[in-house]
Amino acid sequence: MFVPVEWLKQYVDIENIDIDKLSDELVMSGSKVEAVENLGEKINKIVVGKILEIQKHPDAEKLVVTQVDIGDEVLQIVTGAKNVKEGQYIPVILNGGRLPDGTKIKKGKLRGVVSNGMMCSGEELGIADKVLPMHQEKDGIYILDEAYPLGTDIKDILGLNDYIIEFEITPNRPDCLSILGMARETAATFNIPLKNLEINIKEEVDNIKDYASVEVLDSDLCNRYVARVIKDVEIKPSPQWLQNRLMKAGMRPINNIVDITNYVMLELGQPLHAFDLEKLEENKIIVKRAENGETFTTLDEVERKLDEDTLIIADGKKSVALAGVMGGLNSEVSESTKTILIESANFSSHSVRTTSKKLGLRTEASARFEKGIDPNIAIIAANRVCQLVEELGIGKVVAGVIDIYPNRAEEKVVEVRPKRINDLLGTNLTNEEMIDILERLEMKVTIKEDKFLVTVPTFRLDIAQEIDFVEEIARIYGFNNLGMTIPKGNSQGAKTNGQIIEELAKNTLNAVGLNEILTYSFVSPRTFDLLCIPEESFMRRVVKVINPLGEETSIMRTTLMGNMLEVLARNYNRNVEYAKAFELGNVFIPKSIPVNSLPIEKKVLTIGMYGKEIDFYSLKGVVERLFERLGITDYEYIPEKNHPSFHPGRCANIVYGNHTLGVIGEIHPDVMENYNIDTRVYVGEIDFNIIYQITRLDRVYKELPKYPAMTRDMALVVKEDIYVKQIEDIVKENGREILESIKLFDVYKGKQIQEGYKSVAYSLTYRAKDRTLTDEEVTKVHEKIVKELEEKLGATLR
Structure with a gap:
């Protein structure tokens, strides 16, 4: 969520709060700040100019020579832009000026003609292509919408002096996906009043009943539907101030009507949609489920197949929008539109989420609906659109509102114990201090004996029980103000025997020159082919991941050798001369196939190495040093000639009594070829579950011998x-x-x-x-x- 500070100031008085303090305090009160940017910080000497004259360049067909008035002088500027015309107001960077990317501009000659400065495109002003207004040419000069005082700093015209704060909004706070929501957080954090948004529509004409009707057939998926009508609409680009705010908030200006609906959505958090009323059959809106197999073309000109779980907006004969997601191509607002119907509705978050996921279509509207929106804001947003239309003088508001509200949202009253809050936070806040914090968050508090009865505003969908108030009071009071206390308990923490053995094993392996690696527990089924594991091998009995990220991560591993060889191969192929590594991790053995219960998780140690002076005995020496440190004796090596992944003459099982601890050896040449390794590699895999049982860390003193040998x-x-x-x-x-x-x-x-x-x-x-x-x-x-x-x-x- 991008929040322009200049827009935020419309709701809270933060003129005397510097940007660092503003962002830091909002972080401490629970609003995660991702970045703070000043768009015009690096811009210098870019002013408003007017093109007085355009002539062809004498020696270049694709260039023109222009005379540009910047107020106190007229500059000659050579440009190759094709969208320039006489009389246009444009941004001009003067000699010695600097662009946002740090580029400095100096006067010079283009094909022999002097050019004193440069006209600027949107990109050169730091405006990203994705938010460049639709009427501006991507590769052309940025054309200003009206006549501004010549020589005025372009940062003042385009609002580039502003700071933009990027917030990461958590899914439980959809109310913060708006300027108003972040203004509430700012007001509560700094304990300053929130400026109320005053909405007044001065003049209304006719009656909405003569223009449109609305019917909600599936009220379980539509909590509220508000409609207003505006006639005599004039479609054109929005004024510069409106475009500036949208661009800084990360949205592309389209036209004045679409821009107003987007503006209000960003301002209040309520998605809106404008229909061309003349394109609606029978001037009717019907909210219903789609027919199974129905096809519908959305605004992005993609035909989509719907099912009966998809909520749609229809007119008297056809579908015209996907509820809460995107409008249809057959009812979009165009330059010829004269009458529009403004939709301000509240749709089921589950319905919108399901539709968006099925169709692979996610929009700014769906991102808000799927998290939940306060239904009570719908009428406010619809009236705010009408107010802006009237203020811009681009249409007449039709009197009356269609408001179907079958599922009314009421304020919740929650019982809260102040003592419980203090106990959990380790504070001694008074009732008055707690009430002050709650009222700053626009909650109403009534005291009943030793408890609070707190009325929660409907826009706070995340608050439902007492513990939620503990967090609210803590974050506004300040997490940094909470005292540091040590948890009380009768037991002292200590490492388990298994953790002690693991730590000793890792330290020993690090001490003999091995590096520890960590790899993913889910692997590709192709791993077994690379390791030359037979089809009938028990190692191929695996746990399959139901929703894998891809084929490469679709099963749980039953051996760590594949992971080890991938790491060694990666190092070898990047010209690392030698490598010695180990991994202590879990393998997953299913109890049965098909898998119907949790698998057995077995701890396995894998050691791998290659290099000029490394051989079988290097690996054997590491294993023996490890066993010595773990107090393991009486083990033996038994030649193993049948392991498919190892060289048949250079492999051995490690046996302890009746148990096979593991296997060590040189990897088979066929396996090496599969991993594109052209040198000998030595790998050992040890069952660490058995190691836990036979490790002997106690050391018994034996006196030195008295007699000669x-x-x-x-x-x-x-x-x-x-x-x-x-x-x-x-x-x-x-x-x-x-x-x-x-x-x-x-x-x-x-x-x-x-x-x-x-x-x-x-x-x-x-x-x-x-x-x-x-x-x-x-x-x-x-x-x-x-x-x-x-x-x-x-x-x-x-």
Whole structure:
């Protein structure tokens, strides 16, 4: 909502309030200010001029040489504009002047002819194309509507000295979608009187009953219908002051009648529509539901198909408007219009919202109706249109009003407890202070014992119960004036065990050089194809989004690998040399298909990386460091050759007892091709729900050993297909109580080892807790280990 301050001043005296204070105080009282703009702040030396003479340029067909009177001198100006004529009043920027975009103009020559200044178009004056008056040419010079004093600053003529405040109006305050509504807020905020709008129609002729009749057949969708008639209408451009106000409020001037209806809508918040009465069959208005399948052409020249839920305005034979949305092409006001019927109605917000959504047609009128409008303002708005028509001298107002009001809106009376308000706000406001605030908001208050009986004006549709008054008093009193108090309670907040584990995991992963990423929980079904997931896989059992933003966000994810690979692919394709990232997020597993209950939400940790010096063991090292910090031991890696997304020879499951914690490995080349990544990528996905259960954050102190250790090295020759874990399991099993540690320090394949075999070298440390070991004890255990390796794995000492 754009509010010109100059227009606001018509209702509240804010002459002595500077713009910063005005906007700041309105923000503090609940009106969100999006922007404040001064249209003419950067304009300099642009004045009114009159074209005295136009001659052809001697050396250029598309240019003309003009003589322009600016009051104290006549300037020669060369222009290529085609809409200039002798006698026109136009804006002229003088030598050294500045346009709104900061451009400075200097005198010069155009094809050899001196040009002292420049005539200005609407765009050069800072007027946006979307609000440029219909009678002004988009690429032409801006032509002023009448003879203004020559040399007058153009900012005074076009109202460019004004400030425009842009407000974001919340859906619960449709009354603020008007100048009057924001004037009420300003008056209440600064505790200054609101100037009443005086509406007087001095002269009325004939009788409306001789001109038109109105019938409301579907009163459940039309709360009120007010009609007035104006005859002997003269259609022409609006005066400059009216055009200025519309443009500053973000609306394009069309003609005087349409402009007046738009002006009143912006001023009072009541949408209006003008029908050419001579185009209405039988001079009749009928408010009813449309026939199913009926077609209707709106003012934007689009034919629309209607249904029986659409409320329309019809005459004696045809539809002429979509109620509350847009008028019809067959009844629009044109230059030949002589008699008009002004519609000021109140339609059901649900009906207008439904019609607007079905037809994909949203207008300034529908935006207001769908939020709700006070029906009692309809008659005021209709009379205001008549007043402006009379003041501009463009028609005669026909006496009488047609006012069908089947669903009368009455003022609500709400019981309010002052003590409750103070308790909730933590204030000690007196009854008098509260009553003063409520009366500033145009509410009437009666005291009954220890309670207020508050009468709420009908334009405040958002107020219905006691708690609403708490907010009203708080915002006008000033949120910044409310005391700061600490909530009382018997419990102290603390992180849950799960939150502590998550935080430790994230800190650990950050510490080893990974960046945390966050991605959307909804993904594309195509993700499974990119990951080469088979059609029968359980991962394709998904929760589908009923109203997705698009195909790319139509299902809930069952794996985070697709999201991780998208992020890595994006970085790779933007020439990021290496990337290491992780995400801790939810996947969504449906309990059944079709989905008829909430899915299972499972926490999953995904780690991804690529780069010049990164390999499988880089990823494995990160996982092991994480598990070490979480106190997780006794897990093992089992080769995995069947996962469709991973390289079959470079992938392993992480197993803890009977549970599979997750999978790590190098991504399959086919998947890499799908994501347009031309380097090796390593990804791990871990079930964090299990991690919660097996994490051990407590640390038990163990005293330092008192007795010395003995170390023995051994190099074994085994078959290539034997895993080191098989060797280590046998060593640990036979090390009895004196084997303290086993460390692999070499794996060798080469000429000295026969083909199909490898050499694996270990360092074994022996120590007893209660004594110093002898060589005999160690030798006995060590030989037992070697013997078991020979028997079970066919190992030989090298």
